[in-house]
Amino acid sequence: MSRKVLHICLSNGWGGLEMYPSRIIPELARQGWQAHGLALAGSRVAESFREAGVTPLTVPSKGRALLAARRLLGYLKAHDIGVIHCHKSSDLRLGALLATLRPSLRLFFTDHMGVTRPKKDPYHRWAYGRVTRLLSISEATRQRNLAAFPLPAERIRRLYLGIDPEPYAPRLDDRERASLRRGLGVPEGAVAIGLPGRLTPGKGQEVWIEALARLGEAAPAWHGVLIGGLRAEEGSDEAYVARLRTRLAELGLASRVTLAGFRRDLPRLFEALDIVCVPSRNEAFGLTVIEAMAAGKAVIGSDSGAIPELLDAGTGRLAAPEDADAWAAAMAELAGDAALRARLGKAARQRVLADFTLAAHVAGLIEEYSATRSG
Known part of the structure; x- marks a missing residue:
């Protein structure tokens, strides 16, 4: 498989979740992976992608991102991208749609916030059913994820965050x-x-x-x-x-x-x-x-x-x-x-x-990106 990933973060906010893609992009590059980005036009997230050396695709709104699904599939094919990584639960609508239209895509979701309520209704069963791996950033978060998400335990992995010390x-x-x-x-x-x-x-x-x-x-x-x-x-x-x-x-x-x-x-x-x-x-x-x-x-x-x-x-x-x-x-x-x-x-x-180093975190992430499908 190609060593390329599209990070999707359609947020106008600016916190740890939004900072995450640009924090890991340089380390991904050092470990042999090329990152692409999708963000809201004019957002701090889009700016952070550029600061990390990635020119992101941008859309004016989350709704317009859904309407652009076919164009995004064309972009993924043209750049030989087989991995999508979402960081907000609302972005999974787009990620799951892309994975539905092209089942060969591997879809990842990191729960940065810690889910607070069950998500097992028909919509969430469809969306999370397309997720290859849900990544929990701590064991406390993983335990909540196990209870809240409609996924078997083997598809939910704890992967601690890391920093460059x-x-x-x-x-x-x-x-x-x-x-x-x-x-x-x-x-x-x-x-x-x-x-x-x-x-x-x-x-x-x-x-x-x-x-x-x-x-x-x-x-x-x-x-x-x-x-x-x-x-x-x-x-x-x-x-x-x-x-x-x-x-x-x-x-x-x-x-x-x-x-x-x-x-x-x-x-x-x-x-x-x-x-x-x-x-x-x-x-x-x-x-x-x-x-x-x-x-x-x-x-x-x-x-x-x-x-x-x-x-x-x-x-x-x-x-x-x-x-x-x-x-x-x-x-x-x-x-x-x-x-x-x-x-x-x-x-x-x-x-x-x-x-808790960034290098170890990204190595674990790449291990997941590269693994054969399971669960």
Whole structure:
């Protein structure tokens, strides 16, 4: 078979799901596969394909994509593409239609979000019945997929996401790190406690703020750094951001927590932090967790969703996502013990190198793309 794949992502949003195709395209190329793309015209996804070196096909809407099915089949034939990979459940309408019209196509779907309700009605039985393999990004997600989708277990595989760990390796000298910390408002000698991610309900910023308030003077001098866009066009919920600002003021924390806004230099920001918190309530995977681990940081994550698959007592700490007291206790433990932070951070980076690299993820993906049909 040819080593070519068409990634379909018909989304106007911009999050981990939408970033995924362009993240893996360079590694696919390194491992001998050529990627093509289909996206909505004018979308950030289409732009990201171009940034990854792929000129995507574009359609004005999802409906128009369905009407273009015959043209897409012609494109697939002309470019000898035998594999289609969808990333949004709504894109499966198109993927399943193409696979129905040309049964030799191999259709893949990655559940990036974690299904929340059963999908076993006639439409979903038809659409998922055309799927060659459904890829779950964690074991927690896979268990939900097994219960929700009309597929036999052998057609649902867990394939952990991965990152390139090299950009996260520390590279700042002491002077550069001190300058970056000053720019983030971190006082000299303070323990910097950061929370990166979109500022939206479910990501846990509220419990983090409450935990900082409980931390008070029980720990060494500390400073909070909240990293994430503050405006809707940056993916955040502006009403929620306003609520966070109000709560910080009510708790007297406005001067002790910096709202850093959207940043493109997250690997370097990790170098400025001493502790990274990821209090999301129900992550399907936890990409931010492994990014912080790759940076050698001491990480506190929620003991829900997939995060416990990434962190254990030897690589970080876990706390219940709604329990501010538990978060404060974990922060206090790590804030008061620099040697423990260093030990956890070193072990965390080794875990990423062993289990969560982008190269390993793409190798597993190619194994699926290349396998003979089964299930």
